[in-house]
Amino acid sequence: MPEGHTLAALARDLHAAFAGTTPTVTSPQGRFAQGAARVSGRPFVGATSRGKHLLLEFGDEQWVHVHLGLIGTFTVDAGDWTAEAPVTGAVRMRLATPEHVADLRGPIVCSVLTPEEVAAVLARLGPDPLRPDADPERAWQRIHRSGRSVAELLMDQAVLAGVGNVYRCEVLWRHRLSPTTAGRDLRPASWSLVWDDLVRLMPLGVATGRIVTVEEQVLEVEAALGRGERPRLTRRTSSVYKREGLPCERCGSRIRARLVAGRTLYWCGRCQRRR
Ligand SMILES: [Zn+2]
Structure with missing residues (x-):
């Protein structure tokens, strides 16, 4: 499933391609035909993301709400579309101008919302580490009262928006935390470290299109971005994700895997032992 950094990058690309234009909106597949008719020909005000939700604002306070779910994709292509771009696959929604075409396929949500409905969607979401205005205290208020494990809580979009299985x-x-620690047993200092780390790591995901969490690479990417260069990722970018059975790079113990909150959790049984 795309995590928050993917949606943030997508919002950035859609905004760059369409803000200030008046795209033609269609539903080649037909399932969004009514919604498309409501927003087509209105000015495209902008695109934003909150967690895994994408919001496209059109003139007269019309919003299109998109959630990609597990298999959805949204591609943005530049080109001279004076002739109509060919349709490949089941395109739920297409935005088209002479310069760009964006095709949405396979989302779990694609609907037109009023501003009140947008507010209701946002109210259900926890703070998003990618947003400068996010308040980690809102997440902590839920975490420190919860008997659920941190591994479950981090995946709960009402607690924290945008974090998926890899992060x-x-x-x-990275913080040697046992995934089975209950939220109410987590120390405030540990939560601060986790939040600050997500605030540091997730923008690197937006910038590179990859989830980068191995410290050596994190430093390289930060340095490249600081120099205004495009970071090159040539090596492994995760420490435990999808590394079941391999040795932990910190302690040499075997990386374990188990299903938690519907997704496979990977962790080191030794250096993330419960304290
Ligand atoms: Zn280890």
Whole structure:
């Protein structure tokens, strides 16, 4: 499933391609035909993301709400579309101008919302580490009262928006936290470290299109971005994710895997042992 950094990058690309234009909106597949008719020909105000939710604002306070779910994709292509771009696959929604075409396929949500409905969607979401205005205290208020494990809580979008399975596994490993620790047993200092780390790591995901959590690479990417260069990722980018059975790079113990909150959790049984 795409994590928050993917949606943030997508919002950035859609905004760059369409903000200030008046795209033609269609539903080649037909399932969004009514919604498309409501927003087509209206000015495209902008695109934003919150966690895994994408919001496209059109003129007269019309919003299109998109959630990609597990298999959805949204591609943005530049080109001279004076002739109509060919349709490949089941395109739920297409935005088209003479310069760009964006095709949405396989989302679990694609609907037109009123501003009140947008507010209701946002109210259900926890803070998003990618947003400068996010308040980690809102997440902590839920975490420190919860008997659920941190591995479950980090995946709960009402607690924290945008974090998915890869960031969950990696951030717990980076701070030697046992995934089975209950939220109410987590120390405030540990939560601060986790939050600050997500705030540091997730923008690197937006910038590179990859989840980068191995410290050596994190430093390289930060340095490249600081120099205004495009970071090159040539090596492994995760420490525990999808590394079941391999030795932990910190302690040599075997990386374990188990299903938690519907997704496979990877962790080191030794250096993330419960304290
Ligand atoms: Zn280890």
